[in-house]
Amino acid sequence: MMSCRDTSALVSRSLDESLSWRDRVGIRAHLLVCSACRNFERQVLFLRKASARLAARHLQDAPPVDHPDQP
Amino acid sequence: MTERHQKGTSGMLTDLEPHREALFRYALLQTRDASMAEDLVQATFLAALQSAGGFRGDSSPRTWLIGILRRKIVDQFRAGQQAAVPLQDATRIEGELADTEIMDRLFSRNGTWEERRQAWSDPDSALEQEDFWSTFEACLKAVPGTAGRAFVLRELVGLEAEEICKNLRISRSNYWVLMHRARLRLGDCLDKRWFMGERLGKS
Numbered sequence: 600m601m602s603c604r605d606t607s608a609l610v611s612r613s614l615d616e617s618l619s620w621r622d623r624v625g626i627r628a629h630l631l632v633c634s635a636c637r638n639f640e641r642q643v644l645f646l647r648k649a650s651a652r653l654a655a656r657h658l659q660d661a662p663p664v665d666h667p668d669q670p
Numbered sequence: 671m672t673e674r675h676q677k678g679t680s681g682m683l684t685d686l687e688p689h690r691e692a693l694f695r696y697a698l699l700q701t702r703d704a705s706m707a708e709d710l711v712q713a714t715f716l717a718a719l720q721s722a723g724g725f726r727g728d729s730s731p732r733t734w735l736i737g738i739l740r741r742k743i744v745d746q747f748r749a750g751q752q753a754a755v756p757l758q759d760a761t762r763i764e765g766e767l768a769d770t771e772i773m774d775r776l777f778s779r780n781g782t783w784e785e786r787r788q789a790w791s792d793p794d795s796a797l798e799q800e801d802f803w804s805t806f807e808a809c810l811k812a813v814p815g816t817a818g819r820a821f822v823l824r825e826l827v828g829l830e831a832e833e834i835c836k837n838l839r840i841s842r843s844n845y846w847v848l849m850h851r852a853r854l855r856l857g858d859c860l861d862k863r864w865f866m867g868e869r870l871g872k873s
Binding site for chain 1: 692695696699700736773777780781782783786787788789790793796797803806807810821822824825826827828831846847849850853854856857860861
């Protein structure tokens with residue numbers, strides 16, 4: 600069984616590159632029994648989402664467009 | 671410049687000036703280098719002056735300017751793939767790689783989490799809170815060195831891993847190590863400075 604240290608490193612790497620079949624199976628087997636690493640996996644996905652959102656926020660500095668309520 | 675631009679260059683510069691700080695902040699966040707960020711803002715102003723006709727008013731001037739700046743940042747890091755790290759920093763990168771502090775802090779000797787990674791409750795709702803973003807930016811800035819740079823170039827600027835490796839003069843395997851440490855640090859910081867408080871607040 601892979602350690603949490605190795606699993607988390609592969610989870611991180613899988614965000615940028617497709618892993619070998621062997622590594623994928625190794626991760627899945629570990630995640631099945633390890634909630635801490637499952638939490639880590641969710642968190643790195645969230646970090647990616649939040650980072651993209653942060654970059655986009657600067658683009659949206661303009662005041663929001665008013666929704667035309669009038670007919 | 672045509673007669674349409676009656677204000678002249680100096681008048682237009684005055685129009686651009688109020689945007690300088692926001693542009694600088696954006697450039698600094700993405701390049702993590704103050705002098706590079708300043709140069710990029712300057713280049714953005716220059717490009718804006720040269721193509722004021724390109725501003726059609728269907729976005730705010732700020733959005734238009736940031737759009738120009740964003741392209742300049744990407745070009746900067748793509749241009750010949752040479753730019754960002756001076757050669758003498760190679761030893762610093764070696765030193766950074768050798769420093770396993772974050773791994774030793776988060777993992778025990780046998781490779782299990784030193785402190786079990788706890789779930790973050792409803793992280794998506796954090797994205798809607800202003801306070802969260804200042805915490806996120808602070809945590810991002812706190813990710814040191816080449817790891818921080820690599821993370822920002824990948825996740826904010828949106829460069830590919832290959833471009834980042836060339837730019838920062840690191841091998842692919844060093845890139846994995848640094849990116850992973852950056853994610854561990856950022857996650858750890860957010861956990862302590864945001865999500866832990868959420869957990870305690872709700873219990």
